[in-house]
Amino acid sequence: MTPLKVLTHTATSCLGQGRDAHYRALTEGRSGLRENDFTRAPLATCIGRVDGLESAALPPRWIDWDCRNNRLAWLALNQDGLLEILRDLRGRLPAHRLGIALGTSTSSIGDTEQAYLELDGRGRFPDTTRSRQIHQPHSLSAFVQRATGWDGPVMTISTACSSGAEAWAAAARWIEQDLCDAVLVGGCDTLCGSTLHGFASLELTSPRPCRPFDQRRDGISIGEAAAFAILVRDTVECGNDGAPDLRLTGHGESADAHHMSAPHPEGAGARRAIEAALQRAGLSVADIDYINLHGTASRLNDQVEATLVSGWFPATTAASSTKGWTGHTLGAAGAIEATLCLLALEHGYLPATLNCEEPDPACGPQFLREGRHAAIRTALSNSFGFGGNNASLVFQRSAE
Template sequence: MDDQEEIVITGIGVITSIGSTLDETWDKLLAGISGARTIRTFDVSGHQHQIGCEVEDFEHLSLIGRPGGRATGLLLPVVEDALYNARLIDREWDDRIAGISVGTTMGEISPYEDAMLGRGISARGGPSVLADHAGEWFSLNGPSWTITNACAAGNMAIARAVEELRLGRADVMIAAGVDAMSWIAFTGFASLRAMAPDVCRPFDLERKGLLLGEGAAALILERKRDAVARGVKPRAIISGYGLSADAHHITQPDPKAAGSIKAMRKALAMAKLDPEQIGYVSAHGTGTPANDRMECVAMAEVFGEEIRTSSIKGHIGHTLGAASAIEAAVCVKALETGILPPTLHLRTKDPSCAVAVIANEPVSVNVDHMMSNAYAFGGINTSIILSRIGSVPLGSVQERGTFV
């Protein structure tokens, strides 16, 4: 098989703090709605900062009789939605091989936290049980991967799924990212003094840190010829990806952005695209000064200062291993509609960020190719490129919004 055969996305499922589907999340992104509120999953009374982006009405969203803890309860519904969206709803794979690649930071952490609090062990915990639960629930018969590269895990899960398809080891791959709100993660980021007291302001001069979020996304990936043979119209193409590890510091990114630049250029090379063909970058954009500045250095170096970019973490917080999977799903909507999502809460752009950041309101621009970045502790850098299927009419939001 040609290892460069197009790999396409045929189905998507998303749950975030602002929506239980991709369309609901997308509409609220464009409307400037934030999921930030006082944490209710666990007691935050002893914390200086108490705001995060939780999924509301969690029990209603969860599948009846599902196994596992809170993370599994987020993962299974998005996989169900994605399979339904891809018209793969019978769980009978016949002669197809279907696998899963799940990216996560904390894994199924809630059983461990319950045990720490003396509540007893409620379910199996750990990272790998997420793929196990999904495999059992959906009768998967193919490769099963768990990727634990922290906040870049979603992109890396997508890259792993692409390779399984290109190597002929699977006919359908579910690429997913998931992380549930966790006391351990919340306390850990607080100890690093990386948390904002109120809102997350990516790229803003007055930004004070990130907000922790939770959520999940699943993408159904197939070879294009297989999707067409099933009579399913692909939603977008995964054109390329780039991965690097610069090991600059255990928590801080390299201010010279060497690893990020390398990952972006690797993705461009795999996609056989020139930098000027990328019309938008979905930024990692955590709202921490070091990360935002590093990413802006990288984008300006690779694409020039005119590149359009934005971060959705002002809306949904930093969902850790789910972040880049959710952001990839949002990029698909941007490709389909011709609308680029805004950066919420951006008032005064940090002058050191010398790129065109979309501020507060969406912008209508038809883009054929987009890049989505994700970074993680330890110097992990990932970039994926998503490309549009055919020509798509502009959406309902008409030329409003600003670049700063």
């Protein structure tokens, strides 16, 4: 594929708001996970919660879109000058060639849960929660379109944990097919009872901060996050002189449909996604400097991914999971982990696999237990979801 420029990017999660907050947290060794203080019913688990969303209402003109997920999206859009850049592009390029591709797993379902708790005597949602804009899977992308004025193709992707990465692949295809000159890409998912209690009912959550690739791992920690980037073709003037030249150079997707929630035991679908991403980028495994692993701290996922990476990639490739920092942000995971790969390329800092004290025997020399500085040129981001939905992205920094 033709490499596509990443004009800018940002993220908001339990680590903080904006790129700098995330970089500082990673270099300071500061996780955003804490004991669950979100659910009504007691649930012994740790979460990655973004503070302040309860009081961060949307501007009055968008009151019909007001929900936790859209509040987080709006908060992230206002970081790192992103909204100003979006408006600048809206003024310089045809609006119908400005696309939006976003991933989410549950969208605004948390507010739908609340509406059901407040049913009136006739079994209807109360007037204050009866909003068609909120109670639908497309609420996130439709709100972002309204907030940005970008009028090109708009897509909401919901393929579980790969959603945010799949959005990058969709954006690349739109530009390659000459449908768009620029695409706002990313993902947003927020905490809600359905996911927290749902994963707990599957016995997949841990009562402590998650421990990816540790042989004592006992489940995931769920988080919330929003991450966005602007992907553009080369002909678009960037106006960001001095910024690193970051590019999406490959993407790969697969759907192995092995099991509703368990990965293929040999990582067949994951391998196909990685191979497709490398092929599009014109690279081999030896060219990958850093891998941001899916690494959720579930028993099966980590074992399969560790076996795949340690048996396929050279020892010179560094690899880590960042779920111990942010929690598993579900539909936003691929988006925020793309941001963390871009930060690694920008700053030359590779984050540790937090809480991994006794590595699984399947882990090879690639796995990082401690963060370290290293000048890298190429990063791979893996996102593997329920139902065998797999996506991998390749990012590169041009030589200076």
